[in-house]
Amino acid sequence: MRKEIVHVGAGELHYDIAGMAEAALVLKRLGVATCPENIGDALYKGQRLPGWLKEIVARALQDDATYGYSPTTGLLATREFLARRVTGQGGVVVAPGDIVFFNGIGDAVSKIFGLLKRTARVLVPSPGYMTFTAAEAAHAGGRPLTYCLDPNRGWLPDLDDLALRIRFNPSVTGILLVNPDNPTGLVWPREVLQGIVRLAQRHNLFLLCDEVYQNFTYNGHCAVPLAQVIEDVPAIVLKSISKEMPWPGARCGWLEIYNGERDPDFKRYVAAIVNAKMQEVCSTTLPQKTLPLILGHPAYPSFLAERVKRTEARANLVHELFETLPGTRNIRSNGAFYGTVIFDDAALNARQTLAIADPRVRAAVEELAGRPGVRLDKRFAHYLLGATGIAVVPLSSFTTPLTGFRFTLLEHDEADFRRVLNTMAGAVAEFLASA
Numbered sequence: 001m002r003k004e005i006v007h008v009g010a011g012e013l014h015y016d017i018a019g020m021a022e023a024a025l026v027l028k029r030l031g032v033a034t035c036p037e038n039i040g041d042a043l044y045k046g047q048r049l050p051g052w053l054k055e056i057v058a059r060a061l062q063d064d065a066t067y068g069y070s071p072t073t074g075l076l077a078t079r080e081f082l083a084r085r086v087t088g089q090g091g092v093v094v095a096p097g098d099i100v101f102f103n104g105i106g107d108a109v110s111k112i113f114g115l116l117k118r119t120a121r122v123l124v125p126s127p128g129y130m131t132f133t134a135a136e137a138a139h140a141g142g143r144p145l146t147y148c149l150d151p152n153r154g155w156l157p158d159l160d161d162l163a164l165r166i167r168f169n170p171s172v173t174g175i176l177l178v179n180p181d182n183p184t185g186l187v188w189p190r191e192v193l194q195g196i197v198r199l200a201q202r203h204n205l206f207l208l209c210d211e212v213y214q215n216f217t218y219n220g221h222c223a224v225p226l227a228q229v230i231e232d233v234p235a236i237v238l239k240s241i242s243k244e245m246p247w248p249g250a251r252c253g254w255l256e257i258y259n260g261e262r263d264p265d266f267k268r269y270v271a272a273i274v275n276a277k278m279q280e281v282c283s284t285t286l287p288q289k290t291l292p293l294i295l296g297h298p299a300y301p302s303f304l305a306e307r308v309k310r311t312e313a314r315a316n317l318v319h320e321l322f323e324t325l326p327g328t329r330n331i332r333s334n335g336a337f338y339g340t341v342i343f344d345d346a347a348l349n350a351r352q353t354l355a356i357a358d359p360r361v362r363a364a365v366e367e368l369a370g371r372p373g374v375r376l377d378k379r380f381a382h383y384l385l386g387a388t389g390i391a392v393v394p395l396s397s398f399t400t401p402l403t404g405f406r407f408t409l410l411e412h413d414e415a416d417f418r419r420v421l422n423t424m425a426g427a428v429a430e431f432l433a434s435a
Contacts, residue, residue: 037407046412081292091228104187104251122174127398153184178336187221187335207235213336218312221334234266245373252287314409342404348376351435352388377403
């Protein structure tokens with residue numbers, strides 16, 4: 001080209017969840033019966049939506065207005081509904097004007113990081129969900145700035161270490177929290193959230209918080225909304241209907257702005273995000289219109305509770321199995337719907353393998369696993385896929401030096417879930433013992 005056209009941060013945009021799906025397609029063409037445990041879509045794993053929910057959507061489709069544009073920031077009635085819910089939690093007061101709809105959280109994240117000054121950095125958790133880590137790295141044109149979620153502390157960060165990362169890097173202007181966390185299943189305790197709020201106050205930072213799984217907690221844990229502890233700190237909170245409702249195909253997410261008027265620079269930043277959204281006209285009208293009716297339906301709490309109870313049982317099965325399997329450990333998940341297995345230090349090496357009978361499949365796996373830069377846990381994930389058809393996400397894909405893998409707890413049928421879980425455990429044992 002006449003001039004280099006690729007953004008300096010483009011090389012940081014990786015998404016191994018989709019990458020493993022592409023690998024699964026390669027092997028599926030060779031006859032492997034694949035089982036996707038890499039993508040958090042409850043509907044794909046057998047969840048059925050209740051009739052009352054479908055009836056709400058069907059009725060909305062009879063309204064011609066549903067087929068038209070919505071206001072750029074979202075339907076006023078829906079933003080009023082959401083503002084009442086947040087304000088009713090106690091703490092910060094949110095107005096409808098503090099809520100902005102996007103076509104999914106990914107759309108919002110691209111605006112949030114794309115409109116930050118390149119020298120303004122956001123500390124993101126490690127392990128951390130790759131949409132955030134990739135966006136943080138890409139906007140700055142370098143590696144993401146991270147803080148450690150420590151498995152030896154039940155995935156909690158060391159706030160003293162976090163304070164040092166802020167103190168000695170003046171480019172840090174924000175901190176990201178995911179509560180409950182993906183991939184770890186951490187549910188942040190109130191006192192830790194309050195400690196991070198105090199750090200933000202002390203250093204004049206803003207907070208960015210993903211609360212997509214806010215109502216998906218179990219084992220006696222309950223996620224504390226940031227709204228309850230934020231005090232006077234500016235913040236952006238992300239929410240969605242994709243996981244909880246679940247309606248991922250609607251691509252419906254929104255931002256809640258807390259204390260948007262407290263800092264003039266933050267106020268300009270939020271205005272820039274809204275102006276960028278205006279270039280896209282609006283978000284999809286149908287899910288916005290039905291959201292209050294679905295969340296407010298008397299049958300919704302029991303529908304959600306049944307899903308949460310099933311996920312709790314799955315998480316505890318994972319913990320019982322992998323916490324006792326030599327060479328692995330599992331920190332019990334208490335939120336979201338993922339299991340994360342960590343390999344012990346030095347448990348993996350480049351000689352380990354799994355039996356794959358079909359020579360074409362073995363050749364494809366060896367090609368995938370032997371590519372330059374493939375870490376040892378990704379190598380395992382490719383062999384697992386080829387030998388069993390089960391697709392998982394390497395833990396190293398979540399910007400962490402830890403090795404392991406993440407999989408979903410979404411399989412609706414308990415017998416099928418136990419079969420997949422036992423198959424994975426057997427494959428791990430065989431792989432670790434192979435060399």
